[in-house]
Amino acid sequence: MNTHRWMSIQFFTFYVTWGIFLPYWTGWLVDVKGVTVAEASLIMSLGLVARGLSTLFVFPYLSGKFSSKGVLNMAGVATLLSILCYIPANSFMSLLVVTLIIHIFYPTLMPALDNAATVLVQNRQLRDYGKSRQWGSIGFIVSGILLTVFTGLYGDNMILWGLLLSVAIAVGLAFMRAPLILSEKPKADQAEKGGWLRLLRIKHFPLVLMIVILLQAAHASYYNYGYLYLQEIEAPKYLIGVIINIAVVAEIAFFAIADRKFGRFSVGSLLAIASLGSTIRWILVFAFPNVVMFSIAQLLHSLSFAMGHYAFMKYLIKFIPSSQGAKAQGLYSAFALSWSTAIFTVFGGYLYEIEPQYAFLGMVVCTIPSMLLALYYRKQEQQII
Numbered sequence: 001m002n003t004h005r006w007m008s009i010q011f012f013t014f015y016v017t018w019g020i021f022l023p024y025w026t027g028w029l030v031d032v033k034g035v036t037v038a039e040a041s042l043i044m045s046l047g048l049v050a051r052g053l054s055t056l057f058v059f060p061y062l063s064g065k066f067s068s069k070g071v072l073n074m075a076g077v078a079t080l081l082s083i084l085c086y087i088p089a090n091s092f093m094s095l096l097v098v099t100l101i102i103h104i105f106y107p108t109l110m111p112a113l114d115n116a117a118t119v120l121v122q123n124r125q126l127r128d129y130g131k132s133r134q135w136g137s138i139g140f141i142v143s144g145i146l147l148t149v150f151t152g153l154y155g156d157n158m159i160l161w162g163l164l165l166s167v168a169i170a171v172g173l174a175f176m177r178a179p180l181i182l183s184e185k186p187k188a189d190q191a192e193k194g195g196w197l198r199l200l201r202i203k204h205f206p207l208v209l210m211i212v213i214l215l216q217a218a219h220a221s222y223y224n225y226g227y228l229y230l231q232e233i234e235a236p237k238y239l240i241g242v243i244i245n246i247a248v249v250a251e252i253a254f255f256a257i258a259d260r261k262f263g264r265f266s267v268g269s270l271l272a273i274a275s276l277g278s279t280i281r282w283i284l285v286f287a288f289p290n291v292v293m294f295s296i297a298q299l300l301h302s303l304s305f306a307m308g309h310y311a312f313m314k315y316l317i318k319f320i321p322s323s324q325g326a327k328a329q330g331l332y333s334a335f336a337l338s339w340s341t342a343i344f345t346v347f348g349g350y351l352y353e354i355e356p357q358y359a360f361l362g363m364v365v366c367t368i369p370s371m372l373l374a375l376y377y378r379k380q381e382q383q384i385i
Helices: 003-031 037-065 068-084 092-122 129-154 157-174 196-200 205-217 220-232 237-262 267-287 291-298 301-319 322-354 356-361 364-384
Strands: none
Touching: 003 037, 003 092, 003 129, 003 157, 037 068, 037 092, 037 322, 068 092, 068 157, 092 129, 092 301, 092 322, 129 157, 129 237, 129 301, 196 205, 196 322, 205 267, 205 301, 205 322, 205 364, 220 237, 220 291, 220 322, 220 356, 237 291, 237 301, 267 291, 267 301, 267 356, 267 364, 301 322, 322 356
16 A cells, blocks of 8 residues: 555544544543543543553553554554443443553554654655645544534434444554554664663754643643633634634644645744744734634644644654654653643643633743744754754
8 A cells, every 4th residue: 555545544543533532532421421520620631641651651662562563553452442441331430440541552542653654754655744644633623523413413422432433443444554664573672772861862852852842731721721711702602613623724734735835944943933823822812802813823723733743753753763763752742742731731720710811821931932942942953054
C-alpha cells in the first residue's frame, strides 16, 4: 500500500475514536453510568495523570522492545479489551479502575502514530507529514458529526457503542500491510543510545520542549471551559458544536498546506508565530465576549495548536535520532499534552469562577513566555547558520 495512504488511514481511524472519547466521555459517565459530575471529573483527571505516566514510561519502553507496528497493534488490542470492561462496570471504583487501565494503552496510540510518521519521513518514505496528519483532524470532525446524529436518535448509550465500533475498526486496519521499516525491531543497543540524559543533552531540545509545553498548556481553559463559556455568552445551543469545530477545520487547513507553505520556515520562526497567534487568540476572546469574535478567534487554532505541533515534529525529524524518537514523543505527550494541561485547568478554573473571561486571558502567562523563548531560540538558529 502507498505509504501516504497507510499513514493517513491510521491517523484518520485513531482520531475518529479520539473525537468520541475526548469530548463525550465525561458526559457518558454522568448520563449513562450515573456518577456525579464531581466523580466523573475525578475519574478523568486521574486518567490524565495515568496518560502522562504511560506516554512517558510505557510507550518508550515498548518502543525499545518492539517495532512501531508492533506497538500500534498491541496498544490497539489492549484498548479494545479495556473498553469492553466498561460494559459490566457500574460503581465509581470499577469505572475508575477501567479508566486508568484504558489511559495506560489508549493515549499511547497518539505518540506511536507520530513516531511512525517521523520514522517514515526520516527514511524518505513519507514526503508530507502535514498531508497525512490532516486526515486525523478530518476523522475527529467526522466522528463528532456522526455521533451527534446517532445520540440524537438513540440516546447517549451510542457513545460507548460508537467508541467500541470505531476502535475495533481502527485495530483491524492497523493490521493492514504497513511499510516494511515500521516492522523492523529496534536494535539491541537501542536502550543505551536512547537514554534520557543523552536525549536531554541534544542541543536546544530542552528549550524547544519547554516552548511547546507552554504552547499546549495555553489551551487548558479552551478545552475545559470553552463549551461553558459559549453558553455564558449566549451562543445558540445548536451552533455550539459548529463553533467548536471551526478550530478543527482551521487545523485541517493548516496541515493541508503546512509542508508546501511552511516547510522552509525555521523551527524557531514557526514557534514564535504560533506563540503570537495564541496570545492574540486569548486576548480577543477576553476583550470581546461575544459569539462572533469567539468564532473568529477559533481560526487561530491553526497557529496556537497546529503550527506549534508541526514545528515540534519538524524539530524531531531534523534533529532527533530515530533511536530516541519514542522518548522525545513520550516527553511531549506527557508534559505538553497531559500534565501541563491538567495544571493549567486548575488555574483556569480558579479564574473562571472569578470572571469567565479571565480564564482565557490567564493563558497569556503561558503564551508570552513561550513567545520570548521562541524568539531566543530563533536567534540561536540564526547564529548556527
